[in-house]
Amino acid sequence: MSLLDKLDAVAAARKALLPEGLEVFGTPIEEVYSATEARIGDRRILFLGTNNYLGLTFAPECLRAAHEAIDREGTGTTGSRMANGSYSSHRALEREFAEFYHCQSGIVFTTGYQANLAMISGLAGAGDVVLIDGDSHASVYDGCRLSGAEIIRFRHNDVSDMEKRLKRLGERSKSTLIVAEGIYSMLGDQAPLAEIVRVKNAYNSILLLDEAHSLGVLGKTGQGLAEETGLTDGVDFITGTFSKSLGSIGGYCVSNHPQLDQLRYISRPYIFTASPSPSTIASTRAALKLLRDGTELRRQLWQNSRQLYARLDGLGYQLGPQPGPVIANILDSPQQALLLWKGLLDHGIYVNLILPPAAPEGKALVRCSVSAAHTSEQIDHVGDVFAELRKSIFQ
Amino acid sequence: MSTDYNNILSRLCFHLKQLSSPDVVIVPETDLINELAIDSVKLLNLVMEIEDEFDISVSLNALADIQTVHELANLIYKIKSQNK
């Protein structure tokens, strides 16, 4: 089969699964009105599938900071920090991240995806082992591939399975990088961090925790699961992204290991890409302050999350195991998931559709994500629509 | 190689039978993805069962090259012998 024929075959498989004329993936959004509302086609819709957990995308402080940075430093850096120079605002954000986590140092990356690529491939190499949760994000899998290390998966959130694999490695557990996530992006459940830290210490391994979905969501000051569980010192490297609760784009890593800085010289996803635009860095700095002081935003976020989780659970939807801002409806077939997704959109609610193989265990998901910017009335309305669809789709 | 390998092969066929339709005949040359229509998620779950049964870890790197039932059985055999 030629290269182009292969793409045609993939396109045919997708068309067979999805009805004609329905833009399920890459749905065009014509106008954005606020953190929670936009227009798709000629319909005003409620966003229930962003990762805008704190609703900061239109925070006046962030908008102002971004405008000022564009005027002061221009629209882009036009190059890598290692080759083309390192702006003071990028360095300041790194210090602010390190202070926020009470860590020795921090590095900023161009995306969250690249943060994982850079850290995993910078830490592990040929002959080493990466031991990852089976439900890890694609950036973790891709970072592992880039590293050239041996990749071993453990069953999702199953620490005894993880330990069994460390034991089998014998002495090699000392050159093993374990990777877990604070909140898993698809099912919304949290890693059993205390157990993971205990086992990684027992086997002298290194632990990297991706707080992509837990930054701003968990912990007193919003650091994530490590803060929530009081285990920041037990985690060797924390990565995360600006693209969710911080409402911009970019990634970071913080650590108390002095070796972190060395990654700037060896990690390809850090070196061979342009650094974030000044406006992105500026809005992120403003958002990080709001996030740290965002106790009220977190309270609202959790109230909304619990409200929606309880309602959907009560209606009989099969949900991920733990309430939180990521609420996954688990459906038995892609067809059912598609009906639910389309039904919601017809009622002006836009969520994420996740089909196999992207969905864990080969299921199909309709993934909702809740924001502190949603009102209780909006969440009630969403619940009413789910109730109506339950009757029409499942009975 | 024979007894251990044959034991691995028969256990593997047993697991594969559970995942495929009843009328499919599984032989060492059977192609996992194309003939048994086992997708990557199912294959990874199957491998986890086998890992438990034989007390081994199979890396994703090694799995990437596997196409047939024989190749998978052979991989498990090799990992198992290295651990002895």
Ligand SMILES: Cc1ncc(COP(=O)(O)O)c(C=O)c1O
């Ligand atoms: C767990 C996890 N890690 C990393 C990323 C990558 O972040 P970004 O989209 O900022 O590149 C995502 C989100 O896409 C994610 O869900």
